[in-house]
Amino acid sequence: xxxxxxxxxxKCTGCLQCExxxxxxxxGTFNTSKSRIxxxxxxxxxxxxxxxxxxxxEAWCLHACPVEAIKIDAATGAKVVIEDVCVGCKVCTxxxxxxxxxxxxxxxxVQKCDLCGGEPACAEACPTGAITYVDASxxxxxxxxxxxxxLGNQTAA
Amino acid sequence: MSWAGxxxxxxxxxxxxxxxxxxxxxxxxxxxxxxLATKYFVDEVDPKVDPLSADNKLIWATxxxxxxxxxxxxxxxVITKGPLTGxxxxxxxxxxxxxxxxxxxxxxxxxxxxxxxxxxxxxxxDRAELRDAxxxxxxxxxxxEETLKKELQDPLTRVSSIGRAGENLVLFAAVVNDLHRAAGxxxxxxxxxxxxxxxxxxxxxxGVGNIRDAKAFMKVxxxxxxxxxxxxxxxxxxxxxxxQVLMNVINETGSLPTRNHRDVQFEGASKISAxxxxxxxxxxxxxxxxxxxxxxxxIACGRISKIDEKHFSVVNKPEYWGASGGLEYEAAWALGxxxxxNDLEALQYANLLCNEDGMDPISFGATLGAAMELYDxxxxxxxxxxxxxxxGSAEALCRAAEMTARGEGFGKELGQGSKRLTAKYxxxxxxxxxxxxxxxxxxxxxxQGMGLTYATSNRGACHLRxxxxxxxxxxxxVKTDPLATDGKPELVKAFQDATAVFDSSGTxxxxxxxxxxxxxxxxxxxxxxxxxxxENLNVVGERIWNMERxxxxxxxxxxxxxxxPSRLKTEAAKVGPAxxxxxxxxxxxxxxxxxxxxxxxxxxxxxxxxxxxx
Numbered sequence: 001x002x003x004x005x006x007x008x009x010x011k012c013t014g015c016l017q018c019e020x021x022x023x024x025x026x027x028g029t030f031n032t033s034k035s036r037i038x039x040x041x042x043x044x045x046x047x048x049x050x051x052x053x054x055x056x057x058e059a060w061c062l063h064a065c066p067v068e069a070i071k072i073d074a075a076t077g078a079k080v081v082i083e084d085v086c087v088g089c090k091v092c093t094x095x096x097x098x099x100x101x102x103x104x105x106x107x108x109x110v111q112k113c114d115l116c117g118g119e120p121a122c123a124e125a126c127p128t129g130a131i132t133y134v135d136a137s138x139x140x141x142x143x144x145x146x147x148x149x150x151l152g153n154q155t156a157a
Numbered sequence: 158m159s160w161a162g163x164x165x166x167x168x169x170x171x172x173x174x175x176x177x178x179x180x181x182x183x184x185x186x187x188x189x190x191x192x193l194a195t196k197y198f199v200d201e202v203d204p205k206v207d208p209l210s211a212d213n214k215l216i217w218a219t220x221x222x223x224x225x226x227x228x229x230x231x232x233x234x235v236i237t238k239g240p241l242t243g244x245x246x247x248x249x250x251x252x253x254x255x256x257x258x259x260x261x262x263x264x265x266x267x268x269x270x271x272x273x274x275x276x277x278x279x280x281x282x283d284r285a286e287l288r289d290a291x292x293x294x295x296x297x298x299x300x301x302e303e304t305l306k307k308e309l310q311d312p313l314t315r316v317s318s319i320g321r322a323g324e325n326l327v328l329f330a331a332v333v334n335d336l337h338r339a340a341g342x343x344x345x346x347x348x349x350x351x352x353x354x355x356x357x358x359x360x361x362x363x364g365v366g367n368i369r370d371a372k373a374f375m376k377v378x379x380x381x382x383x384x385x386x387x388x389x390x391x392x393x394x395x396x397x398x399x400x401q402v403l404m405n406v407i408n409e410t411g412s413l414p415t416r417n418h419r420d421v422q423f424e425g426a427s428k429i430s431a432x433x434x435x436x437x438x439x440x441x442x443x444x445x446x447x448x449x450x451x452x453x454x455x456i457a458c459g460r461i462s463k464i465d466e467k468h469f470s471v472v473n474k475p476e477y478w479g480a481s482g483g484l485e486y487e488a489a490w491a492l493g494x495x496x497x498x499n500d501l502e503a504l505q506y507a508n509l510l511c512n513e514d515g516m517d518p519i520s521f522g523a524t525l526g527a528a529m530e531l532y533d534x535x536x537x538x539x540x541x542x543x544x545x546x547x548x549g550s551a552e553a554l555c556r557a558a559e560m561t562a563r564g565e566g567f568g569k570e571l572g573q574g575s576k577r578l579t580a581k582y583x584x585x586x587x588x589x590x591x592x593x594x595x596x597x598x599x600x601x602x603x604x605q606g607m608g609l610t611y612a613t614s615n616r617g618a619c620h621l622r623x624x625x626x627x628x629x630x631x632x633x634x635v636k637t638d639p640l641a642t643d644g645k646p647e648l649v650k651a652f653q654d655a656t657a658v659f660d661s662s663g664t665x666x667x668x669x670x671x672x673x674x675x676x677x678x679x680x681x682x683x684x685x686x687x688x689x690x691x692e693n694l695n696v697v698g699e700r701i702w703n704m705e706r707x708x709x710x711x712x713x714x715x716x717x718x719x720x721x722p723s724r725l726k727t728e729a730a731k732v733g734p735a736x737x738x739x740x741x742x743x744x745x746x747x748x749x750x751x752x753x754x755x756x757x758x759x760x761x762x763x764x765x766x767x768x769x770x771x
Binding site for chain 1: 224225226228253256260313336360361362363364365366371375382386396446447448449450451452453454455457461463479480481
């Protein structure tokens, strides 16, 4: 069974624990500027929205890479950048429709979410359940349950 | 060692920015943020300095846990000699700015001198430079942040700035970051204004590393987050209701100061409470939109609200219709109960003005309450004020907030604070303040420990220096009788010392509903230094407190400044559990001096100095 990162913006408070966990996992420092997940704060509506790679099945980044530096992790389904192979050409950053592959100036390589090998640090750090790591076939389960609960509390028509 | 190890010194007179290594010997004795920056301050600045002169300094300081995964590890403080009080000032803020400064590689920024023209400081990692701010002068905090993000072509830049209140030298002007988080009290914003420093824009990409034992740190911070999550206050009350959870609670204890402390219960409390913010308005929406966390915070007490677009205060002013910060409890009290106003939307409008133009809502609202009493007594008239300043007037609240922030007419007098205002009109006894700083939202007749807290707070009246409300009302960590004075000197000292440590660590004092120093110690040990044991932290806290006190004594403060207004000592509470009671400050104060190891005039004894290494 593969799992997916599932994001529920309604639960996000904007604390950035996910960004710190991500940078710590990958670089050993607390550094939100190196995080592969970003939280966007839409001031005028009060909405905070975490956003990261959704691991497309037909991954544009993978197909665009001229040196085959992006591989599929068979266990997790994550599209993983092989740093030793990456030449920093950035074509994948253009190919990705969602902007979730980005160039890192310090290393001269690109980076993207690799699901931390199956134990994503962001989901582990999220204090509110806004980011969860759940069965890839059932990311809607919680929401279905919420609506089912509402339905169950209605009297029959 | 989770300090960055580096400070930025900015001389505005010379226009220079220089890097210095952090004094690590001081860091071990004073930790960071409030303690460490105050150590730098008292070492470099004459206690008699005029707060608004070029010789005063202004320090933006982070703590060792700022910018780390410790819960609430995003705090910074602004330290200076305060113009409202003439005492040491230290105002603490959350949001994201503090962590950004740390991630740029700096523990603190020391600002000295005075610029000949308006400037702002731009920091991008190692690079710091002063830039012209002529185009920002006269503009709000909100405008400044938006403009700087565009100008620097970096939407991830964080901005800490002053609004028009700071420029106009409103004595309770704040420094505001991330639109609505503020280093709010004591007029730190006016000091920035006096130096012609509009803002500090910062972007950090270096991160916070050098954690002493990273594995242990991740483990212990996760354990401590669970404690916050499982606690009824930090895990449920604050996220759901925010600090506003207190409005009805404090009102019921007969400790909600109302109409300049004439009354101790406000008949309109429920209308300006957390519950009112959640209730549906006539337009079908509730005032509260969502809660919001500051950087690293797993509590998320912050409130984001939307004002009623049809309310008289914002009709045809769409710039105020978006979701924005507020109301927090202290602001709701000061803008509501203090002037006796029960119109939630008017409170939020005044609160937005405080955020937008960088003004402390506590001192503003309390000063307005004092002005309303002067008006009620016929000592000032509508001819003088230009506003019908009757108690309870929402229109007066909104207009007074506009005039104060913008320095218009009678607003200039309000901007001097209640001490100067009431003295001018011959009734200094009507200023509800200590050392010139206005009381926050707890009456010291009904919560006796808070009277001693206010009287002895090193930055003037303040609830955040020793929040004995936790013990006296909420029973945290142990329940004490709010109406009794016995044991309060010891209680206040314990809260003061512990709070000084939290304020110096980079974490938020709100964690202390669930955490004690015993929870903070292992986080500091894993991040910085094994020497930060519980025993040592107790001494660090006491040392910081005494250092601040010593500065104030040398600035000219004496025992007579550790006192409450006569109203609280002679006019008994009229209703509620404290009915018939006045403050027992005169009994508590001498005992407190003894507990502190001070002489009968409130000065540090040689023995206390030597014990604390001062």
